[in-house]
Amino acid sequence: MSLFNKMLASIGIGAAKVDTNLVSERIALGGEVKGVVQIIGGSVEQTIDEIYLSLYSTYTVEVNDQKTTRQALIEKWKIVEPFTIGVNEKKEIPFSFKLPLDTPISVGKTRVWLHTGLDIKNAIDPADEDYIRIEPTPVMNAVLAAMEGIGFRLREAECEEAPLPLRRRLPFVQEFEYVPKGGMFRGKLDEVEVIFLPKSEQETEVLMQIDRRARGLGSFWAEALDLDESIVRFQATNADIPHLREKLSTLIQRYC
Structure with missing residues (x-):
């Protein structure tokens, strides 16, 4: 038995x-x-x-x-x-x-x-x-809230295979895709993608890809050659939380 x-x-x-x-x-x-x-x-x-x-x-x-x-x-x-x-x-x-x-x-x-x-x-x-x-950590949560606060809507959040320049320990990165729903960025931007590269619970590197809305005769070639996209990197810490909304707004305006 x-x-x-x-x-x-x-x-x-x-x-x-x-x-x-x-x-x-x-x-x-x-x-x-x-x-x-x-x-x-x-x-x-x-x-x-x-x-x-x-x-x-x-x-x-x-x-x-x-x-x-x-x-x-x-x-x-x-x-x-x-x-x-x-x-x-x-x-x-x-x-x-x-x-x-x-x-x-x-x-x-x-x-x-x-x-x-x-x-x-x-x-x-x-x-x-x-x-x-x-x-998310407090600073990551504050960045996401600030994007909503300056007129963006989260369209999609997904983990995707990381391109080689961004590949670290894991084979993927998590992307947050925002589209302007109103305010100063509506009609000027197609979308903004956000990626977090956390350094600690109090600090993260933020990678943003800002996709401008192509206008004029050269718009087709601008999109074909990805000339309508700008990539921005910056650091955000817990100390930045009270000012993140203003910081993001000023930063994104430079690329409109």
Whole structure:
């Protein structure tokens, strides 16, 4: 019977199960992800070689004018050394780790989740997935609010494959695409794209691509050669928050 149970467990029947419970499913960038991994033993004793937590997101890649979706591993943590789980035994393993600053925030099409996996030799590895809501740092949130405040509307937010000059640790960047809905920029700009490159919880580099509305006889060639686009980089810190609305307005006006 024991041998039969082991054979069943090797294909996932009667094997150990895993469930992750987070203290909170809303986490700010740079904040602590805390929770407990609960393992419940199956019908046979099993050796757990590893428990790992992996943070994932999706991003789009354009191939031959077609968009496809890929998964990206943001970070992976091993939270325990090998141990044995007995028949129907319950174990709870607490964990805590800092959320990477380059994790995309939860807005638009962006989804981020935590994958919990048990590594068991000669068996199908049990797993659990939990979606989490990622919130921006205060300075990032202030930049987004300032864009709305000066007359822009967020049209789309999406993680896309990063061009080589912008590629860092991850294969993608998160882009926030704004269009003017009113005010001084309506009729002058097509869109403004914003990318954050956080340095700390208090500071971020902001990359903006300002797409002017091409006018006149040369408009066709301006758009064809991307001459109607300007790329701007600047630093924003918590100290800038009270003045970000004015700062962004003045900056964007230079490229209208």
